[in-house]
Amino acid sequence: MDSRLRRWIDRAYERLLRRDIDGSPDHVAIIQDGNRRYARERGDGTAAGHRKGARTTEQVLRWCRELGIEELTLYAFSTENFERPPDEREHLFDLIEAKLRKFADATEIHENEVCIRALGDVDRLPDRVRDAVAYAEERTESYDRFRLNVALAYGGRAELLEAARDTLEAVEAGRLDPAGVDTAEIERRLYARPVRDVDLIVRTGGDERTSNFLPWHANGNEAAVFFCAPYWPEFSKVDFLRAIRTYESREASWRHTRTERAVALVRAVAGSSLVETREVVGRLREQLPRASAEELSAELDIQDGRVD
Template structure:
């Protein structure tokens, strides 16, 4: 864990531990827009700005990995204009990331089944991947899960392992939990310590199913576009008051 540095009212610094890996289910964009009489895509735009703010804040306070659920395998069922708006937001963010992330020292990764994404977005992802590789494994990492589903991820990992067995590279009895972990999209990062779900919903929604076995969950009624750094502070404080036993006493 890193150190969470915050200012007291008297401006004296106060150090608090922070989770190494925080993940967020970015929920409530559509409801935020509806409450204001705006189209759903307006909520997604503000939600993207919130992501930038919170991702930067996470780096500043020492969180090494920040992962968000941006677009699920089920989200293709949404109205086409909303899907198109989300794809354009991804284009805009990936362009910005390619231009600025190296200077900021933040490695941007995109996780999920990327094969069905538009070709130009896949090209942008390849570009930010190359820049992230140059930053090295110790860089702060912001990951967007796009066309992601926890069950789909596990299915794809099982298929990859089955191919290794078929090729004679792996014996079935040698398959361990580490084997499965190594074939997930998140193989390059530790499991999330804390998963935050805004918007008042209390479910995991097929997010990081394997990786969240011992994650702490924090639920809040705040809609994602309204989520502030103070809300993240509250989640971290709540996390720090929990006793994580990992199945022990």
């Protein structure tokens, strides 16, 4: 297909997708897969694929701001990546160091008050990468308009295991009452970095798995997941908007199901006193979106009529 025609179709589809989207998730997490395959298929070295992928990262940051997304987490280097060939690892470390410093000095990062933070076992990284992490974090630590989390030396199971060990040690040392162990206590020990629940995970490159990525924050929140075929360097704004649409569809389905359950509960307790029924409705209404709460109120009006 002619490249100009392709661009015209993409722009038209992008406008259509934008009209379909009502809102956006607060926190998107992305598994940037396919850099090496992208390079191989073009006869280039692995480094070329990673460089092209880094440019995609810059674009995604802009798209997030346009859509009102407040937090983005990028899976930049997993614990499994330490098993890659030494020359590839060193290139990745060089690229991560350069990008962290570039972001930390970028005018748009400061104009948009982007807070950059690393998640993971950063101590396992080379000194030059740790220095770049410290530089980026220090330069942006006062910002709170948008959060960019870079997962480095990150592994979800390792994170949970370390949190569990830390909690056990606190209990054994008498610093923590076992009865006081709750979700907030565990979250406080997850790489010592507060991260809001993940609403949407995106994975590029065709594989349909989440690769041990943010299991506590994504699985616990029943995050929507969007898998797509394009390699990370090819990931386009249309792909990103399709991911957001997937999140919205899942949210609409979730709200509908939750409302149905709430209405069923009201009907079940309708045989009790009207005061008890109103108590149940009041509690449910606080947990539902406005449209669902209005539907619940309508159901209460019906039950009122039946009692009268």
